[in-house]
Amino acid sequence: MDQVQQAEQQGVRIELHTAQTAEATLQVALELRDATAGTGLSGLRPAAWLVSRDPSEASAERDAAGSEHSICRHKARSLLGGSLFARPELDLNGYEVLVLNEDASLSAVEPNFGFGGARELAHIDLPAPAFDWVLDRQQRRVYLSLPGAAQVARLDLQDWSLETVELGKRRTGALLLDADERHLWVAVDGGVVALHAATLEVRAQIETHPAELGPPTELLSSTDGRRLVVGHRESRMLVLIDGLSRRLQRRIELDTPPLSAAFSALAQRFYLTLAAGSGVGDGMLVSISARPPHPVMRVPSLPGPGLIRFAGEGRYGLIVHPQQQRLSILDSAQDQIVQSARLDGQPDQIAFSDELAYLRLRDRSQLLMVPLAAIGQAGQPIPTFDTVGGDRGFVDGFRSVAAAGLAAVPSGGAMLIANPGDRAVYFYKEGLAAPMGQFGTSDRSARAVLAIDRSLREREAAGRYETVAKPPAAGEYELVLFVNAPRIVQCFPVRIEGGSPAAERAAHRSPRSARTSTAAASIASARPPAPESP
Template sequence: MRKSHVILATGLLFVGALAAVGWKFRPRAQPSLSETTPPLVTAPPVSAEREGVQVRFDLSLRPRPLEAAAGAPVQGTARFALTDAKSGAPLQGRRVLGWMSQRAPDAGPLDDAACKERVKTYLGGLLATRAEVDLNAYWFLTLNHDQSLSVINPQIAFERTKLHSLVSVGGEVADWALLKDRSALYVTVPSGDSVSVVDLERFLTTRTVRVGQRPGRVVVAPDGRTAWVSNDADGTVSVIDTTAHAEVAALKVGDGRHEVAFSDEGRTAWLTSTEEDVLTAVDVASREVLGTVTVGTGAGDVAWSTVARAVFVAQPSSHEVLLVDPVRREVSQRIPVKPGLGALRFDRTGRWAFLLHPQEGGVDIIDAARGQVAHALTGFAAPDSVTFTDAFAYVRNTTSGRVSLVELSTLEGTGKPSVINVTMGQHAPSEARDLGRSDPIAALPEGNGVIVAGTADRALYLYQEGMMAPRGTHLNYGREPRAVMVLDRSLREVESGVYSTQAMVRENGTYDVAFLLDNPRAIVCMEWKVGGVPEDAALSKKLSLTLTPRFDPKAVLTAGVSTPLRFKLEPTPGMNAQPVRPEEIRVLMFKQPGTWQWRIEPRLTAEGDFEVDFTPPSSGQYKFVVGVESRNIDLGRLPHFTLPVVEAPASVTASASEVHR
């Protein structure tokens, strides 16, 4: 709750930014990037001082790999170093935003007033004012009921349109897992006995990995090198090399569903089986079975506690939680609990284990330091999942529209823990088609809130700690989100006072670097010159596709009447000559002003020719926009058109009524 007060004090401009981007307070390791090759151009950092803060910026670009496709951007690392101008002490735990925009050849540096205005437009998120290099990349990913993943961009204020991409994965998904470097997402597809690999740069399914029968749970090992997949119909667990995206082992561990946990800093994997009576220990590096522990048939969730240095296994058949010694590989303790065991999860400290009882409507909280149930909470409505921030445990109730927040600081001692119930949406999750196995709640990167999948409401709810209702709602465009995940590539503190992220640059030239700091509130603009980028990467000036309308953009359409809108998309000469496919294209229609919007994949009528049938619901002005993410063409970069719509004449409406009668 304390953090919410800090946020409110930072000013209206930065509060607006909080709805768009996320930060994390603790220093975090930079994503795994190849640093073996020298940068393209080495230049000293540029610096500026505002509000008693010294800001230094540098951008280190790496040569484009030989295997990169023609036209690919150049990758690099952007860094802001913040120090107190008087003492030189690093400024830690701050929230920062940054952008780079290419300067016109005849333009000069931005003065303070122009710099502030530029930052204000960026915070608005309008497509027309997006920076060439956005250092605050931030998306919500949803796992949907219709064999798709939604990529929702909360940074774009395009009326209420925030759907960035819709990814088809080739079948209904059982589970998903984000690779450690955030380059790809693994989704298990039971009907195809496969794992689909979703490229998180282009938001496309790029390949399929064949595994065992009916894959379910997927978990990425702590070192990020392998992913472990439960094959629920053949008694095996597949191990996938996350670099090659290929199965490298299939371990026979017993029939039924499997759960996976990692101990000893990720060196050992522990695998359960619902149809066998043993817990299997596997060496992660060699994938050799180290031994088994008898835990009884029907073992459920498994989790590792860094505090107890033990593996915790939920055993529904005996109504116990078993503690397994990882060295002796034997059960060292049995903790009796209530019947009806569900999910078992530890908080971030590794001390408090939350054991859910869906049928009983309760939650047992186990103190790993003492090896006993510290609290037995009641009053929940069929709880099925729990997610943690630093301050709270978020328990989803499936037969109620509320989420229960258990304050972690109140778990110490014998008093009753503080529980806050917050209503998220209109419908209970149980009213949806299926609840799925993946987490329906994800912690926001700034650490003081969550995003909640309102499955039956077909929406996402943004919640900030300290509030009694969601702070915002993101529609999921008619799809039921069974799970939600945050993909964060924004600036983060990687060492004391140094904030960094990946950056993609497509063109050489002089860039204005805009920077926003929350506390003290400071806006800074600096200059940075980029060189060494291959000419073919400059897609910002030369699009890979050319759009030609086959309809009359000035024609007046009629509300309620379907009109075919045909257009041609052909490769730009000298660039990728491969014809574009319908599944790569997103057509967006939205009304100005208003909240109505419609997205659709067009149909192919001839090579390069595409068509959609548009039925405007009412009179007004409608925008026709086309995007092709796989060709690096975001919505709004190709020519777009405004279509006027009028109401149908009264006589036409009357005749239509007569037909229906």
């Protein structure tokens, strides 16, 4: 049942929508509009909590405090202060952490770094260890590739149920959701398959190289989803795909294997690093336009480029050179390297917060950080500083995965760091010398980490902030709303329907195991088409 309530403060009209769904989720939508003009107020960061509401206690508090609004302000102050004595039944400002383990499992955790430790929400057993994963924009589902089972899995982030689909006997690899998230592209032995994201049915398959060479190693698209690039190291093959028609456009045979690929939204170009060729001392950096006729250009680079990733709007690309232990900055507006720095280690992953680029050093338990404000300044040194990411090295003795071991915290200014050797996930807050918290992953090694944003986030409509959460036990509650600017404090009564409150509370506190269902998809065997000339 949809509950709609309205209020007005500080010239702002507030409209709260709450609804419980058949899937046992609570949908919360908050509309904030200018009371005079009726326009949505964008860019705000509303905070909200659901707290128990006892009518008899509320009446006594009102008599003592003098006004219901005073009580609401008191509750908001206590919740903002993070008091142990003012813990909400549902926090609509936080995030949950999904951990990809070395074994065939996932762990869903509610972190509580401020008070220490974490609460396990669910443990999900997989048919085989995961290699890659991708999170949808609504942050309601995660898709995973399971090479050992020749499967793709979809995890529902509300009830932790798991669906899998078998793709014949073809191993799965890298994953990519297209721009409108209607299709999931999956790297499989010999090519790529497009699955309908909602039904997991096969909608297209494109063969790019002999199946015995395994899945493509690079899979990415332009920001509008109109062009896809598929790269395979062993076959030295690069394939361009029309994302709308899901048809092969062009196959390019390279002189040397592609190592890493990234897309610059500003330049509308794909950039690939290539390995050094036989008898050639340097590797290469090439760019391919996302616009027809897709010209291929070589970009001057420092020796031995490896991983490449673009920051922010996509003008500046960070390129690491593992053998030379160097970092270089590519300016995509000029197609040239404009900065370079010596590194003390070999980075194997790059992640970004709003202010920093994080470089994980594979051969040790350290992270290097680069201020984004300092990159792109031609000829100037690149400042770096470091922090520890645990006690043990990140990759020694562990299988290779494409999923990232670093994840930016949704609220900004912090990074989650998965350290498999320590069997822990660390929380680093920017500005500190070392991580300020951590939680263990029991006897499992954490290979990758995702932060699932559970806060009220602005969606497509201006001034409309939404989230979906698991509701607390049945009963009477109060939603406490706080907005810093303009300053708004408002409380709304909310009723949660359900069964036995006591039984529901016990279930809400206990970690759950996932329900799993499996289907099979039809994948035809086909030989790759003949290559075209570049």
